[in-house]
Amino acid sequence: MRSVVTFRSSSFNTTEPEDHFINPCCYGDDLCRWLMDHVRARGMQVDDKPGQEDFGWYFMFDRAGKRYCVVLGYRPGSSPDGEGKWIAWLELRRGCLGGWFGDPDRAIDPGAIQVLHSALSGAAEIRDVNWHRRSDFDCGREDEGSAVP
Numbered sequence: 001m002r003s004v005v006t007f008r009s010s011s012f013n014t015t016e017p018e019d020h021f022i023n024p025c026c027y028g029d030d031l032c033r034w035l036m037d038h039v040r041a042r043g044m045q046v047d048d049k050p051g052q053e054d055f056g057w058y059f060m061f062d063r064a065g066k067r068y069c070v071v072l073g074y075r076p077g078s079s080p081d082g083e084g085k086w087i088a089w090l091e092l093r094r095g096c097l098g099g100w101f102g103d104p105d106r107a108i109d110p111g112a113i114q115v116l117h118s119a120l121s122g123a124a125e126i127r128d129v130n131w132h133r134r135s136d137f138d139c140g141r142e143d144e145g146s147a148v149p
Contacts (some may be wrong), residue, residue, distance in 0.1 A: 002131035002149045003108055004089040005116065011125040014074055014084060022054050027074040031086060032057035035070065038119035048052065060093065063112045067093040070116065089134065090116060113149045121147075 012031040017024040032050035036059050040046040045062040052058075056073025072088035092108050113131075120126045130145040137145075 001093075001108060001110070001113070002133050002146060003113060004087065004132040004134050004137045005120065005126075005149075006085045006087050006130045006132065006145070007120055007126050008083060008085055008128045009126050010083070012086075014045060014076065020052075022052055026052060026054065026076070027077075028055060028057040028072050028086070032059055032070075032072060034125075035072070035088075035116075035119060036061075037060070038123065039070075039115055042115050042118065044115060061112075061115075063115065066107075066112070068108070068112050069092070069093055078087050085128075088116070117149050 003087070003107070012028070012034070014027050017026075018029070020029075021027075029052070030048060036046045039061050044056065047061070048061045050057045050059045053071070053073075056071065058069055058071040060067055060069050062068070069091045070088055071091065072086060074084055074086055076084040090108060090113060117129070117131070121129050129147060131147070132142060132145045133147045136142075
């Protein structure tokens with residue numbers, strides 16, 4: 001299952017560190033709020049505000065009785081023209097034992113991925129949407145991605 005997505009957008013801040021960033025390169029708060037609104041518009045119950053990690057941002061949403069976490073960050077300068085990529089991935093929130101055993105993507109509802117896909121692929125602000133299997137992405141095989149999950 002493809003649960004990691006990369007995309008491009010020049011509509012969100014990637015150059016001006018904000019005072020509330022944990023690290024100067026912790027871009028994505030504006031994108032995270034934008035994506036939260038678009039997921040909420042698709043009928044999902046979404047957190048009120050995003051959370052911050054040392055590399056980016058995250059939010060939670062509920063679908064079909066399961067809780068999901070969307071984590072996103074920005075990778076600068078990853079194209080020939082110097083433009084970076086946004087990277088997001090979906091995680092199913094499980095108990096400690098559930099997170100330690102088995103494939104982390106196996107229990108993700110394809111409908112949860114489709115919610116993200118429709119939010120991203122249906123927006124004029126977003127381009128070059130590319131979905132990846134987590135194992136491929138983690139090994140640097142981004143060329144094996146797909147325009148659909």
